[in-house]
Amino acid sequence: MKKSIEPRAFVLPTPVWVVGTYxxxxxxxxxxxxxxxxxxxxxxxxxxxxxxxxxxxQGILERKAFTVSVPSENHVQxxxxxxxxxxxxxxxxxxxxxxxxxxxxxxxxxxKEFPLVLECEVRHVVEIGTHTxxxxxxxxxxxxxxxxxxxxxxxxxxxxxxxxxxxVRAYYGIGDFAGRGFAIGKKFGG
Amino acid sequence: MKKSIEPRAFVLPTPVWVVGTYxxxxxxxxxxxxxxxxxxxxxxxxxxxxxxxxxxxQGILERKAFTVSVPSENHVQxxxxxxxxxxxxxxxxxxxxxxxxxxxxxxxxxxKEFPLVLECEVRHVVEIGTHTxxxxxxxxxxxxxxxxxxxxxxxxxxxxxxxxxxxVRAYYGIGDFAGRGFAIGKKFGG
Numbered sequence: 085m086k087k088s089i090e091p092r093a094f095v096l097p098t099p100v101w102v103v104g105t106y107x108x109x110x111x112x113x114x115x116x117x118x119x120x121x122x123x124x125x126x127x128x129x130x131x132x133x134x135x136x137x138x139x140x141x142q143g144i145l146e147r148k149a150f151t152v153s154v155p156s157e158n159h160v161q162x163x164x165x166x167x168x169x170x171x172x173x174x175x176x177x178x179x180x181x182x183x184x185x186x187x188x189x190x191x192x193x194x195x196k197e198f199p200l201v202l203e204c205e206v207r208h209v210v211e212i213g214t215h216t217x218x219x220x221x222x223x224x225x226x227x228x229x230x231x232x233x234x235x236x237x238x239x240x241x242x243x244x245x246x247x248x249x250x251x252v253r254a255y256y257g258i259g260d261f262a263g264r265g266f267a268i269g270k271k272f273g274g
Numbered sequence: 275m276k277k278s279i280e281p282r283a284f285v286l287p288t289p290v291w292v293v294g295t296y297x298x299x300x301x302x303x304x305x306x307x308x309x310x311x312x313x314x315x316x317x318x319x320x321x322x323x324x325x326x327x328x329x330x331x332q333g334i335l336e337r338k339a340f341t342v343s344v345p346s347e348n349h350v351q352x353x354x355x356x357x358x359x360x361x362x363x364x365x366x367x368x369x370x371x372x373x374x375x376x377x378x379x380x381x382x383x384x385x386k387e388f389p390l391v392l393e394c395e396v397r398h399v400v401e402i403g404t405h406t407x408x409x410x411x412x413x414x415x416x417x418x419x420x421x422x423x424x425x426x427x428x429x430x431x432x433x434x435x436x437x438x439x440x441x442v443r444a445y446y447g448i449g450d451f452a453g454r455g456f457a458i459g460k461k462f463g464g
Contacts, residue, residue: 086391086416086417086418086419087416087417087418087419087422088414088415088416089415089416089417089426089427089428090415091318091412091413091414091415092318092412092415093312093314093315093316093318093319093412094318094412094415094427094428095289095291095312095320095342095344095390095392096289096344096390096428096430096433096435097287097289097430097435097437097448098289098311098312099285099286099287099288099289099311101285118312119311119312119313119314119315120311121288121289121309121310121311121313121321121323122283122285122288122308122309122323122440123309123311123321123323123402123405123407124283124309124323124402124403124404124405124407125283125309125325125403125404125405126283126403126404127402127403128281128282128283128284129283129402129403130285131311131313131321131407133311133312133313133314135315152285154285154286157452160452160453160458161453161458161459161461161462162459162462163459164453164455164456164457164458164459165459165460165461165462165463166459167455167456167459168456168459168460169462169463174463179462179463180462200285200286201276202285207402208400208402208407210398210400210409212313212314212317212319212397212398212409213314213315213316213317213319214314214315214316215313215314215315217313217314217321217398217409219400219402219407222281222282222283222284223281224278224281225278225279225280225281225282225284226276226277226278226279227276227277227279228276228277229276229277232277233442234442234444235441235442236279237279237284237439237441237442238279238284238286239439239442240286240287240437240439240442240444240446243286245286245287246452247287247430247437247448248455249427249429249430250312251425251427252423252424252425252427252429252430253454253455253456253457254424254430254451254453254454254455255451255452255453255454255455255458256430256448256449256450256451256452257448257449257450257452258287258437258446258447258448258449259446259447259448259449260446260447261444261445261446262347262350262436262445262446262447263350263351263354263444263445264443264444264445265354265357265438265443265444265445266354266357266358266443267354267443268350268351268354268445269351269352269353269354269355269356269357269358269359270355270358271351271355272351272352272355272359272369272370273355273359273364273369
């Protein structure tokens with residue numbers, strides 16, 4: 085018998101990503117997003133949800149572009165700050181000492197010190213409520229050579245991304261390898 | 275200097291969730307989804323991406339409802355199987371011995387043995403490409419009493435959810451606590 089909990093925006097786990105945009109003054113800005121996920125394989129798309137009041141909201145919709153920089157756990161403090169401060173009145177890169185890099189693929193900046201970056205062009209915009217859901221096609225991926233592993237792709241234990249527990253407000257690292265996809269389930273058939 | 279990688283549906287990390295639906299014969303069905311994420315705070319909504327060819331696609335769109343059951347790492351094999359087999363020609367609950375429970379809130383089943391469940395009503399449907407992005411309002415949340423922690427909400431280390439590395443096809447558990455949200459970033463201001 086399960087216990088019912090008052091409905092709210094809660095699930096486990098959420099990713100911890102940092103969305104990069106330019107504002108009208110060409111100032112690079114970043115915002116932490118736990119509301120996001122891949123939403124199509126072909127074309128490859130990622131969706132992020134952004135509050136209308138956010139400085140990032142205007143940046144994305146005007147430039148039709150954004151990046152997703154994936155922080156490592158060693159940058160958890162900077163990442164948390166990126167979710168609290170507003171780019172309307174602060175330069176979050178200057179405040180943290182991290183480095184904005186202009187993407188050569190889309191009209192948005194990414195975080196140099198973060199090991200994995202998606203470069204996205206806006207394809208769909210859906211107004212849901214407090215948040216606008218913005219779907220971007222992944223037109224570029226960049227990664228530090230040091231984090232590459234199997235198949236030339238970024239390795240989970242080298243990138244060391246974070247996950248988040250909403251409402252509880254807690255960050256966690258990634259744990260042990262737990263199995264191979266499309267493989268360990270074969271014992272049941274399929 | 276970062277290395278460019280051919281664009282594809284890749285990011286780290288993705289969640290590992292199991293979407294529950296009824297089909298036209300009232301058979302409960304489940305499908306593993308790594309393409310998903312929260313997409314609004316008010317109303318609380320979660321989005322999942324489902325391929326048009328999936329049995330789940332028809333189930334969701336006809337019933338206008340689905341559940342998201344969050345598996346623990348001890349059910350990683352069943353979860354992997356749920357992503358491989360098709361409900362068109364198999365009863366995935368029967369094959370794994372897991373138990374479907376009819377939600378008392380939405381017209382969809384959830385997995386009894388999984389510790390955390392979201393009950394969702396369909397609000398938005400967006401055709402993107404291979405996948406349809408389906409946004410459901412979270413109208414109910416259920417959890418096993420044994421996994422509750424801070425604020426009466428499910429605890430990350432008690433639920434023990436999985437994350438996934440797409441393309442590399444690897445599941446991982448959750449690691450160590452890495453910091454308190456809206457707190458550890460205050461050293462930079464904000």
